[in-house]
Amino acid sequence: MVAFGKKLREQRVSEWKDYYISYKMMKKKVKYYSQHGDFNTREDRQRVLKEFSSMLDRQIEKIVLFLIVRQGDLAERLRKLGAERERCEKEQPADLDWRDRFRDAYNDVGKDLLKLLYFVEVNAIGLRKILKKFDKHIGYRLTDYYVSSRSNHPYSQLQQVFKHVGIGAMVGALTRNLSELEEHRKSLTSIYDYPDVPARLPIVESIKAAQERLTNSTNFLQFLGQHAMLMKDEFPRAPGEEDVQEEQYHLLSLILNLANTFLYMVNTYIIVPTADKYALSMGAAPTLCGVIIGAMAVAQLVSSVYFSAWSNTSYFRPLIFSSVMLFMGNLLYAVAYDCNSLSLLLVGRLLCGLGSARAVNRRYISDCVPLKSRLQASAGFVSASALGMAAGPALAGVLEFNKKFVGMTFNANTLPGWAMAICWILYLAWLWVSFKEPARPIEVDGSTSGGQSRLAIEQSDAEEGMLQPLNSSYDSREETEIEDENDVEGEREEDEVSEDNSKQPANSIREAYNLLTLPVKVQLLIYFMLKYAVEVLISESSVVTSFYFHWDVRNVAIFLALLGLTVLPVNAVVGSCLSNIFEDRQILLAAEILTCVGVLVSFSGPFRYTIVQYIAGAVLIFVSAEVLEGVNLSLLSKVMSSRLARGTFNGGLLSTEAGTLARVIADGTITVAGYLREDKLLNATLFPTFVIGIVSVVATLFTYNSMF
Structure with missing residues (x-):
């Protein structure tokens, strides 16, 4: 991992060196403050904040003014081309x-x-990196102060770095002229009559991709892919950087990987409508369903770590192991009924959790799928999870008959286990025959992506020559008080060497935890909250609806299946519409508040509890949590340390562990609440959900301007 200062020197346009951010100078200033700063009084702290902020203002102004001049040059070139083209059309029709x-x-x-x-x-x-560095080394929340004071000002130059008024007009001019100049278009029809034309213009698509990265614009696939928590590179991919080779990409292996994701989610939720009945059939309380459902999540806390480590060296072997464990676990879950053994049932669910290979599923996409297909593969991973979540309860709803065969009982309680055991043995055979282990070596030291996804400008022909300078007469004003970091190509300072060394991936959960800044901890708390709320809602649904509305297994299955099917349309609306209107942090806060509102709606009060009230609260909780997940993981990938972008203990693993821990605690809460009267269960489980939700809202408000 190369230090940012060196990477900046490698990626720059040489003739523009005076207009890049003076990162090295500001890094030295941060180092000076951390070693010699005297911050005993509030006045001293304010002086440092204002001094460094003023320095940043000058840097941003330098960038923005240069940007405006360059935009003017390009606009003038477009104007001249338009005039010359009009002349040619008249003189040489x-x-x-x-x-x-x-x-x-x-x-x-x-x-x-x-x-x-x-x-x-x-x-x-x-700019983002130097703000993070100041916060980390000085201990003050400069990011919070700087973003809040600059971003909303009517003369904000900070916003100009991310929102370029003029560029859209130039893209429009390029699109219109290029579409009219296409050979197969004999008539000069307007692009507004053919909205699909820009998709066939590689240079326009490349510019659009670059704009989306800068403005955080998204479409449905991008927003859906954010749920996969594949960490992103700090820099976009430059020309010549290598990617997974197309000839090494095996589509069938990717399909098998996604099939594992789908089947695991089916396996997780297929028992939800019947878990309380299964517990009753063994003489236990129906609220023991919390333990039965949560046992899988308990084991997943462990399996996520060893599967993440295992995927450093292989994908085939961990997927084989996963399939075997899930087959055995479901077999034990099914035969526990005839053995009348609650212990055997729980062991079966624990084995299923030990077979959770979601860390492998993520890693395979980031390491082995070519860049041009990675976005679709990430969206496929999330879609497979969502469809599995809906298919599990739906399948349970149709497995309703009671037969004995060769001494084994096949009924609504055992059939989920038998059905999944058959699915996993068939999947294992398909995997053994068809999966192809990638030929590309996987580096154990974490130098491979390890959960890392690269952002890139899509068309290589558009990138060709991208680092060549533009011809320009713009005269630079030397900043004599600043040492130019771009004039020291071969220089390697001690602090830069140590920074290189510090970019190695974390080697343990403890080391990874120590890398978590306050904004990252808040993001993980939000992830914990949303998973806790959804798990409480789903796991207790059978018990609650049976008590209040006398729903049977089929009704619960239909309700949960329909709830799961909302995932894709909700993400389509947010990804294609809302995320392009509002900032991620605005959507994040709104979704948190709506989750809390959904919990309040779901509480049972002194009046009769109705189906409409329950469904309204459930839909509000579930939909808000789904929106929250995509936005939260997108922000998490931006604020998380680059050391957590790779290796075994990466950001994807930490988010998985946070979510899994939330599920474990939520299922445990349901079982503990079962010691109260059944009419108290709903409120007893919703109250901690509401408290956690309020805490996450407060924490979000506290770190709102650090989510940048």
Whole structure:
């Protein structure tokens, strides 16, 4: 992992070196403050904050003014091309040879615009990094102060780094002219009559991708893929950087990987509608369903760690082990009924949890899927999980008959186990025959991506020559008081060497925990809260609806299946619409508040508890939590240390552990609450959910401006 200062020097456009963020100078300033700063009084602290903020203001102004000048240059080139093209159309209407010349000229403008966007992106990354570095080494929340005081000001230059008013107009001009110059388009029809044309223009798609990275714009696939928690590189992929080779990509192996994800989620939720009845059939309280459902999550706390480590060296062997454990676990779950053994039932569920290979599923996508297919694969991972969550209860609803065969009972309690055991043995056979272990070596030291997904500009032909400078007459003003970090190509300072060393992945859960800053801890708390709320809702649904509404297994199964099916349409609305209107942190806070409102609606009061009240509260909790998950994981990948982007103890593992722990505690809460009267169960489980929700809202407000 290369230090940011060195990476900046490698990625820069050499003739623009005076206009990049002076990262090295500011890093030295942070180091000076940390070693010699005297912060005993509030006045001293305020002086340092204001001094460093003023330094940042000058850096941002330098970037923004340079950006405006470059935009003007490009706009002037577009204007001249338009005028010249109009002249050619009048003077040479029959001769179409000039079209190729203009097409190349417009593509050249597009490539230069792409270089300019890349310039802005590198500086935006540098700004985020130096704010994080100040917060970490000085101990003051400069990010909070700086973002809150600058981002909403009417003359904010900070916003200009991320929102470029002028660039959209130039993209429109490029799109219109290039679409009209396409050979197969004989008529000069407007692009507004053919909205699909821009998708066929590689340079326009590349610019659009770069804009989306800078403005946090998303579409449905991107938003859905965020749920997969694949960590992102700090820098976009530069030309020449290697990616997973197409010939090493095995589509059938990816399908098998996604099938494992789907079947595991089916396995998790197929027992939910019948777990309370299974417990009753063995003479236990129906609320023991919390332990039965939660046993799988308990084991997953352990399996997530060893599967994450195992995926450093292999994908095939852990998937084989996963299938075997899940087959055995479901077999024990099914035969426990005839053995009348609650212990055997719980052991079966524990074995199922030990077979949780979600860490492998994520890792395979980030390591072995080519960049151009990785977004779709990530969305496929989330879709497989969502569909499995809906299919599990739905399948339980149709497994309702009671037969004896060769001494074994096949009924609503045991059939989920038998059905899943058959599914896993068939999957194991398919896996053994069809899975192809990737030929690309996986580095144990974490130098491979390990949960890391690279952002890239999609079309390599548009990237060609991207680091070549634009011709310009813009004169730079030297900042004589600042040492230019870009003039020291070969220089390696001690602090930069130590920074390189500090970029190694965390080697233990403890070391990973020590890397968590306050904003990251808040994000993990939010993830814990949403998983806790959803688990309480789903796990106790059978007991609650049976008590209040006398629902049978089929009704519970239909309700849970329909609830699970809301995942994809809700993410489509948020990903394609809301996330392009509001900031991630705004959606995050709103979704947290709505989750708490859903919990309040679900409480049982002095009046008759109705089906409408229960369903309204459940839908509000579930939908808000789904929105919250995508936005939260997107923000988490931005604020988390780069050391947690790879290796065994990566950000994906930490989020999985936080979510799994939430499920364990939620299921335990249901069982403990079962010692109260059955009419007290609902409120007894919703109260801690509401408390955790309120705590997460307060924590979010406290760190709101650090989510940047």
